[in-house]
Amino acid sequence: EPEVTQTPSHQVTQMGQEVILRCVPISNHLYFYWYRQILGQKVEFLVSFYNNEISEKSEIFDDQFSVERPDGSNFTLKIRSTKLEDSAMYFCASSVVGGGNYGYTFGSGTRLTVV
Amino acid sequence: GENVEQHPSTLSVQEGDSAVIKCTYSDSASNYFPWYKQELGKGPQLIIDIRSNVGEKKDQRIAVTLNKTAKHFSLHITETQPEDSAVYFCAASQGAQKLVFGQGTRLTINP
Numbered sequence: 001e002p003e004v005t006q007t008p009s010h011q012v013t014q015m016g017q018e019v020i021l022r023c024v025p026i027s028n029h030l031y032f033y034w035y036r037q038i039l040g041q042k043v044e045f046l047v048s049f050y051n052n053e054i055s056e057k058s059e060i061f062d063d064q065f066s067v068e069r070p071d072g073s074n075f076t077l078k079i080r081s082t083k084l085e086d087s088a089m090y091f092c093a094s095s096v097v098g099g100g101n102y103g104y105t106f107g108s109g110t111r112l113t114v115v
Numbered sequence: 116g117e118n119v120e121q122h123p124s125t126l127s128v129q130e131g132d133s134a135v136i137k138c139t140y141s142d143s144a145s146n147y148f149p150w151y152k153q154e155l156g157k158g159p160q161l162i163i164d165i166r167s168n169v170g171e172k173k174d175q176r177i178a179v180t181l182n183k184t185a186k187h188f189s190l191h192i193t194e195t196q197p198e199d200s201a202v203y204f205c206a207a208s209q210g211a212q213k214l215v216f217g218q219g220t221r222l223t224i225n226p
Contacts, residue, residue: 004158031211043159043204045213056213091158095211104149104214106158 002026006092006107013082013114021077021110023092029103032075033093034067036060037109043091049075082114117142119207121217129225134195136220138205139187145207148181148188149214153202162203163190192222200224 005024013019025032034046047057049067066078075094079086089109096103118141128134140148146167151159165172165179165188172179176195181188192199202221206214 033213035214042218043206043214043216045215048213058213093214104161104211106151106160108158 002105004092004094004105004107006090006110008110009108010111011113013112015084015114016081019079019082019112021079021090021092021112023075023077023107024073025075025092025094026096026103026105027073029094029096029105031055031095032067032069033095034077035091035093035106036088037091038088046077046090079112082112084114087112087114117145117207117215119205119215119217121205121220123220124218125221125223127223127225128195130195130197132195134190134192134199134222134224136190136203136205136222137187138189138207138217139185140207140215141186142207142209143183143186144209145215147208147210148179149206149208150177150179150190151204151206151216153204153219159204195224197224197226 007022032049035043037043045058047061048055064080068076089111091109092107121138149164150162152162153159163174163177163179165181176193178191200223202219204219205217208214
């Protein structure tokens with residue numbers, strides 16, 4: 001079964017450092033997303049990406065965040081200057097549209113720890 | 116925007132009994148309602164979903180019901196097994212747009 005792959009599985013970084021979280025969505029999917037989950041809380045939407053541009057972003061997704069699809073397979077989330085409150089699980093997801101099948105699939109996540 | 120409320124936050128049932136988790140949503144334009152199971156350290160895994168043009172969907176021991184008028188939907192798990200223990204999230208969206216999640220329900224199946 002096709003999977004969304006995320007790397008690394010765990011990233012520890014110092015406050016103020018830049019991090020890049022990487023994702024390989026399912027190959028025929030058209031929509032790409034980043035969500036985050038602070039420990040013990042619900043999954044929150046960060047940003048959606050379609051046709052090589054951001055289609056929607058949440059209030060959480062401020063100027064410190066950016067996304068990129070640098071080639072035909074990778075989808076990245078960059079946090080420019082990490083804060084302690086950025087510590088969370090970050091999930092990448094992708095979906096396909098067409099025929100009523102949305103096919104959302106989530107990756108296993110990257111646990112980001114900011115110290 | 117959409118708001119999804121989920122209850123209960125924790126649920127403990129005896130193995131073999133049924134479990135029911137309920138969610139309400141606020142945006143009548145939402146038309147896609149998936150349920151996810153999340154095990155420790157893993158990403159959400161889709162277990163069942165329903166679209167607004169149907170009222171009920173069943174897949175073996177799992178079923179979901181949708182009441183569009185009341186804007187609520189429920190997950191039903193019958194004949195529960197220890198491996199059903201996990202955190203379950205409901206969500207709502209308009210098609211392939213962002214998913215808005217409920218707060219999650221920690222389900223514990225007692226042997």
